[in-house]
Amino acid sequence: MPSLLPLESNPDVLTKYIHKLGVSKDYSFIDVVGLDPEMLEWIPKPVKSIVLLFPCSEAYEKHRMEENEKLAGNLPKFPEDLFYMRQFTQNACGTVALIHSIANNKDIPLEDGVLKTFLDESKSLDPEERGKALEKDSTFQDCHQDLAQEGQTEADPEEKVNHHFIAFIQKDGELYEMDGRKNFPIKHGSTSDEKFVEDAAKVCKEFMARDPEELRFTVMALAPTQN
Structure with missing residues (x-):
């Protein structure tokens, strides 16, 4: 499996990354410092996605396998324009989470560039094919590597990374x-525009509840840039 440098869970790094990919500077990532309603009120609205970084523990893996078996037998219907892709490159989860965040918020302005080209070329592909396309996209991989090197922690592409990025988005009134x-x-x-952040926070809390002894969780929000 190809391997990239892991992205740091740093909102400044992720913000610089999406701007380099062509996302409007009207949007940035910020830290979510608490998941209680009164703390969530401080996040600038409208929030376009919530990104969670968490440890890939035995509890997560067990839940993931059980969830997959359950869904495989009774797969729900998804909107045709929901952009979903698989991850096949090691440590590419941060990039995949950012793609999911932007691709499913078509009202976010996106300039010509790496991300727009990838989305245009992969819109007719299935999730597996999109994952394979990202795996072969050297321009996208170069962008990832450049930003991964800007984190505060020196990264080693061969080091086993035990953390994983995912994104929560709202689509047609569903979380x-x-x-x-x-x-x-x-x-x-x-969910709704008004409840999205609170509803996503509840799911983040479920991840944390599955690993009550773990403290290594980070939550960030893609929100309007505050000047």
């Missing part, structure tokens, strides 16, 4: 978990 290591998007029920 979706977008995890490139899963076979399908995960529907978490109805």
Whole structure:
């Protein structure tokens, strides 16, 4: 399996990355410092995605396999224009989470560049084919590597990384978990512009509850840039 440098869970690094990919500077990533409603109120609205970084523990792997078996037998219907892709490159989960965040928010301005080209060329592909396309996209991989090197922690591409990025987005009034290591998007029920952040926070808390002894969780929001 090809391997990239892991992205740091740093909102400044992720913000610089999406701007380099062509995303409007009207949007940036910020830290979510707490998941209680009063803390979520401080996040600039409208929030376009919530990105969660968490440890790939035995509890996560067990839940992922059980969830996949359950869904495989009764796969829900997804919107035709929901952009979902698999992850086949080691340490590419940060890039996949960013693609899911931007591709499913078509009102975010996107200039000509690496991401727009990738989305245009992969829109008719299935999730597996999109993952393979990213694996072969050297321009996209170069962008990832450049930004991974800008983190505060020196990264080693051969070091086993035990953390994973996923994104939560709202689509047609539904909350979706977008995890490139899963076979399908995960529907978490109805939501709205007003409730999206709070509903995504509840799912983040479920991840944390499965690993009550773990503290290595990071939550970030893609939100309007505050000047």
